[in-house]
Amino acid sequence: MADPEIKSYELHHESQSAAVTESRPIKAVLMAIALAFLAVFLLLPLIVVFHEALAKGIGAYTEALSSPDTRSAIRLTLLVAAISVPLNVIFGISAAWAIAKFEFKGKAFLTTLIDLPFSVSPVISGLVYVLLFGAQGLLGAWLKAHGIVILFAVPGIVLATIFVTFPFVARELIPLMQEQGNGDEEAALSLGASGWQAFWYVTLPNVKWGLLYGVLLCNARAMGEFGAVSVVSGHIRGLTNTMPLHVEILYNEYNAVGAFAVASLLAGLALVTLVLKTLLEMRYGAEIAATRGH
Amino acid sequence: MTTAPVKAGWRFKQPSVIPGFGLTLGFSLAYLTLIILIPLSGLVWRSAALGWTDFWAIAADRRTLNALKISFGTAFLAAVVNVVFGTLVAWVLVRYRFPGRRIADAMVDLPFALPTAVAGIALTTLYAPNGWIGHLLMPLGIKVAYTPLGIVVALVFIGLPFVVRTVQPIMEEIDKEVEEAAATLGANRFQIITRVLFPGLAPAIITGFSLAFARGVGEYGSVIFIAGNLPFKSEIAPLLIVIRLEEYNYEAATAIAAIMLALSFLMLLVVNLAQTWSRKRYG
Secondary structure (H helix, E strand, C coil): CCCHHHHHHHHHCHHHHHHHCCCHHHHHHHHHHHHHHHHHHHHHHHHHHHHHHCCCHHHHHHHHHCCHHHHHHHHHHHHHHHHHHHHHHHHHHHHHHHHHHCCECCHHHHHHHHHHHHHCCHHHHHHHHHHHHCCCCCCHHHHHHCCCCCCCCHHHHHHHHHHHHCHHHHHHHHHHHHHHCCHHHHHHHHCCCCHHHHHHHHHHHHHHHHHHHHHHHHHHHHHHCCHHHHHHHCCCCCCCCCHHHHHHHHHHCCCHHHHHHHHHHHHHHHHHHHHHHHHHHHHHHHHHHHHCCC | CCCCCCECCECCECCCCCCCHHHHHHHHHHHHHHHHHHHHHHHHHHHHHCCHHHHHHHHCCHHHHHHHHHHHHHHHHHHHHHHHHHHHHHHHHHHCCCCCHHHHHHHCCHHHHCCHHHHHHHHHHHHCCCCCCHHHHHHHCCCCCCCHHHHHHHHHHHHHHHHHHHHHHHHHHCCHHHHHHHHHCCCCHHHHHHHHHHHHHHHHHHHHHHHHHHHHHHCCHHHHHHHCCCCCCCCCHHHHHHHHHHCCCHHHHHHHHHHHHHHHHHHHHHHHHHHHHHHHHHC
């Protein structure tokens, strides 16, 4: 790189740079097209959400957000995320430990299976639970006889949410822990730490930012999931209506301000997620680099 | 620790001093089986129980075929658009320096973070005949909202980060010296892009395309608002599944879901073959 001969070559052959990079006008055109594309497809939808939410003033906005149905939708969404995200965190850590720390047969297959929910339509993710727990479902009669309600109730919504957010944490942790290897844990164990101590004091601090990154993405999807939850929820207002479902109901009732007011909360969540994600990438980029970008 | 001599040389697990294998693998497998595998195999079992004639009657139904055609067709078009613009966006973000680049870079992930229903109503409002973009397109005779074109717009939104985020890291790794070497050998910019840069990026572009396509085929939330949902014209397959479920026609819902899954896996297979081919071709 610092070879003086190459340097002088570069200096004397400025004309060659046209082949190494685009000329200025072409650069400007490419940049304009790319940025215009981002502005039209990403920025405008975001702006229109807040614009529509505030179209009739701040009073109408806060009024829309304080209706009891909206309140209960917010509570349900928080509840569903509070159950499904921790469960997927426990699974993600456990799967990453098994896959990253050990060599065993069928490991690649197991990793593929964990990614499976990403290649299934959200509607199908909901459908599989309807087929299992619905009135005509495999377990439907048994559940009814025992008075257990899963479908069109909170347990069904939680299950569908877990299904669609299943891979997020595991996907972040597996490559990260694989890259870090077993050296630190082996050292801790040889110094007399128990397996649990090695995990708690060595592994967890090593992966904490990657874990947080996974939790962030998992939570955003859990609070925003629409298709899967829509199939299992039954859309009972005030009972099984999550925020995204409530947006749909209000929108279909031509209550634009109400729909976009609730949507603005979700868009705010998305923005906070993006900001935190960017900060994590900037500060701890090297630590989570193995898994960036999906 | 004694390992039972099952078969000489065959071991399920390599020995390790690290504890917790049984516990973590056991829990992971149990959780995976309960949440994902049993429910999914229930779907396979239910569609197998339908029998070939019933299954075929649903699959060959004109409304089913049209919905599948619309889902796969619009997802394909949107993925093509995303390959073109996503690669361009990645290029601009990687190679050019301009104010606001970091913000633009962060914005690319918006479709991952924004709930699909929010994207759906926002895009519909934008592209409706009286919307900010819709009213500009009206005089040109272009209708987006409530037409198949609207579906493509929603899927472009949903799929963009898949292409950018798979192509971008590969672009960052490209060694500038390779381009310089090509230039000293007398290649012009066009030749360098098509003969030197593109072959290295092709596998990532194919992966990005397939991710965007797969996501588009299954997408529901952002599409149903903007599509208009007219049977035979702008009704997507996931919506038809929901409609059949609401009619308590579990058989039809199951069959359509099974076809979608089968087609998606077939596509993954084709993409994998294309990957192998492009690696062989461009080494």
